[in-house]
Amino acid sequence: MTCLRMSTVERAQLAMMLEVSAYPKPGNVDRCHDYPDTRLEHFLASTIFARPALEEADRGQGRIGEIIKHAVRDTNCHQGGNTHFGAFILLIPLIYGKDIAGAMRAIETTDVSDAIAFYKAFAMTSVRMNASDELDVNDPHTLTLIRDREMTLHDIMHHSAAHDMVAREWVTGFPLTRRAADLLNQYGPGRDAIVKTFVTLLATEPDTFIIKKHGNEVAEEVLFSAREVLDGKRTLEDFDADCIMRDINPGSTADIIIAGIFIALGEGWQWDS
Amino acid sequence: MTCLRMSTVERAQLAMMLEVSAYPKPGNVDRCHDYPDTRLEHFLASTIFARPALEEADRGQGRIGEIIKHAVRDTNCHQGGNTHFGAFILLIPLIYGKDIAGAMRAIETTDVSDAIAFYKAFAMTSVRMNASDELDVNDPHTLTLIRDREMTLHDIMHHSAAHDMVAREWVTGFPLTRRAADLLNQYGPGRDAIVKTFVTLLATEPDTFIIKKHGNEVAEEVLFSAREVLDGKRTLEDFDADCIMRDINPGSTADIIIAGIFIALGEGWQWDS
Numbered sequence: 001m002t003c004l005r006m007s008t009v010e011r012a013q014l015a016m017m018l019e020v021s022a023y024p025k026p027g028n029v030d031r032c033h034d035y036p037d038t039r040l041e042h043f044l045a046s047t048i049f050a051r052p053a054l055e056e057a058d059r060g061q062g063r064i065g066e067i068i069k070h071a072v073r074d075t076n077c078h079q080g081g082n083t084h085f086g087a088f089i090l091l092i093p094l095i096y097g098k099d100i101a102g103a104m105r106a107i108e109t110t111d112v113s114d115a116i117a118f119y120k121a122f123a124m125t126s127v128r129m130n131a132s133d134e135l136d137v138n139d140p141h142t143l144t145l146i147r148d149r150e151m152t153l154h155d156i157m158h159h160s161a162a163h164d165m166v167a168r169e170w171v172t173g174f175p176l177t178r179r180a181a182d183l184l185n186q187y188g189p190g191r192d193a194i195v196k197t198f199v200t201l202l203a204t205e206p207d208t209f210i211i212k213k214h215g216n217e218v219a220e221e222v223l224f225s226a227r228e229v230l231d232g233k234r235t236l237e238d239f240d241a242d243c244i245m246r247d248i249n250p251g252s253t254a255d256i257i258i259a260g261i262f263i264a265l266g267e268g269w270q271w272d273s
Numbered sequence: 274m275t276c277l278r279m280s281t282v283e284r285a286q287l288a289m290m291l292e293v294s295a296y297p298k299p300g301n302v303d304r305c306h307d308y309p310d311t312r313l314e315h316f317l318a319s320t321i322f323a324r325p326a327l328e329e330a331d332r333g334q335g336r337i338g339e340i341i342k343h344a345v346r347d348t349n350c351h352q353g354g355n356t357h358f359g360a361f362i363l364l365i366p367l368i369y370g371k372d373i374a375g376a377m378r379a380i381e382t383t384d385v386s387d388a389i390a391f392y393k394a395f396a397m398t399s400v401r402m403n404a405s406d407e408l409d410v411n412d413p414h415t416l417t418l419i420r421d422r423e424m425t426l427h428d429i430m431h432h433s434a435a436h437d438m439v440a441r442e443w444v445t446g447f448p449l450t451r452r453a454a455d456l457l458n459q460y461g462p463g464r465d466a467i468v469k470t471f472v473t474l475l476a477t478e479p480d481t482f483i484i485k486k487h488g489n490e491v492a493e494e495v496l497f498s499a500r501e502v503l504d505g506k507r508t509l510e511d512f513d514a515d516c517i518m519r520d521i522n523p524g525s526t527a528d529i530i531i532a533g534i535f536i537a538l539g540e541g542w543q544w545d546s
Binding site: 006010013014017018021031032041042045047048049051074077078079080084191201249271272273 | 278279283286287289291294295304305313314315317318320321322324347350351352353464544546
């Protein structure tokens with residue numbers, strides 16, 4: 001039975017749930033793997049607790065920066081640390097604008113207040129910035145800097161796009177989100193398609209979360225390993241075990257997969273088979 | 274960080290999510306085990322899709338039978354079959370009445386219209402009745418029978434209590450729900466407490482879902498095995514594997530665990546540690 005009456009908000013929640021439940025996903029929290037401090041339940045709880053903010057976005061009113069802040073605040077109420085910050089950065093404009101084109105229009109209207117709210121959200125997470133970044137979230141001068149320069153949230157994403165693939169989606173029109181949705185539609189229904197989409201993205205796009213944590217070289221290695229899996233030269237299980245052992249988790253790719261599932265579900269992709 | 278602002282509805286959703294994610298749970302769908310047609314994702318999707326009906330219950334208005342019907346209708350929109358019918362029978366009066374005492378008061382007000390709505394919900398599921406039951410959900414005369422006898426939903430539960438431990442909760446004041454909550458509080462925080470509570474209930478209460486499917490003797494065997502696990506004479510993994518091999522799933526105990534988690538969370542039990 002197809003969920004004809006699934007709301008946009010439920011679609012976003014389902015995307016978050018399906019992404020984290022899919023397995024095996026190299027290095028990330030999945031059905032078969034927890035991190036010591038962040039477990040499957042934290043991601044699933046976040047899916048439940050995010051609802052009010054997702055509903056705010058769905059009403060298409062209010063400021064996007066503020067809504068992202070609400071999503072982070074409401075899902076931070078467990079001990080698992082950050083689970084979906086990157087996913088919210090993508091999902092909230094996509095819900096707000098109804099589709100990618102609408103999200104891009106919404107993004108263009110962001111202003112300094114969005115940028116400030118966003119940085120306040122950032123400060124609630126433990127997401128790392130680049131060490132050299134002058135817009136460091138831990139630096140109290142950052143908010144002054146944003147105000148003085150009259151930076152919008154769109155500007156902030158421009159600033160971050162070079163080293164953050166999630167921010168880059170805002171600037172470039174969600175190409176990886178679109179690609180993830182296309183791959184899901186291409187790979188067919190069910191959770192295996194999510195895993196295949198994940199590995200395919202990993203094999204072509206260096207994950208910027210890995211770059212920030214481990215450097216370019218490790219990110220390139222991961223890309224190469226993903227390609228070996230696609231070529232049948234290596235098992236996914238082996239790749240996964242290696243990532244886990246080395247504490248490598250492609251978190252930004254996961255965020256993009258969530259946005260891709262959200263789009264694909266709206267286009268009739270069947271999760272349930 | 275404790276979820277101070279968790280709403281009653283979120284608490285119910287969290288209870289559903291935590292129950293199905295806990296593992297290993299002998300015989301049931303859990304984080305490590307799917308059934309061919311019903312998978313973890315179906316249970317988790319049901320957790321998301323149940324929200325409007327849970328909110329209806331939370332408003333404390335409307336008819337309980339109708340709200341149960343809405344919950345079943347909204348969560349049936351996937352191919353995984355019935356996931357939470359028994360859980361809704363317990364959760365919806367508990368949410369509606371705010372606690373066990375309030376649930377019992379709400380239950381007393383049910384009338385013929387609740388009974389009819391409930392049977393319509395039942396007809397949407399593939400839950401089995403006892404073969405000999407004159408109130409068979411597949412029998413078109415059943416609704417006439419309910420109307421003629423002016424049976425309330427409370428009466429229906431009385432009728433079913435002898436062979437259904439979920440129905441029995443309505444009639445006896447939720448003693449197993451209360452016991453599950455007490456066990457959780459006693460076993461301490463986190464998902465291990467859920468598994469221990471599950472095994473402890475199994476070791477004392479024959480699961481009526483097993484009785485309906487496999488008969489009394491198998492239910493007694495399961496009870497005995499659970500006791501062996503508690504006594505350290507058998508591993509939980511071995512018990513789980515045996516249940517899975519024999520297609521034995523203690524589904525009614527799972528429903529009661531969900532209700533118990535819901536109550537325990539309201540009393541400050543910590544899921545997140």
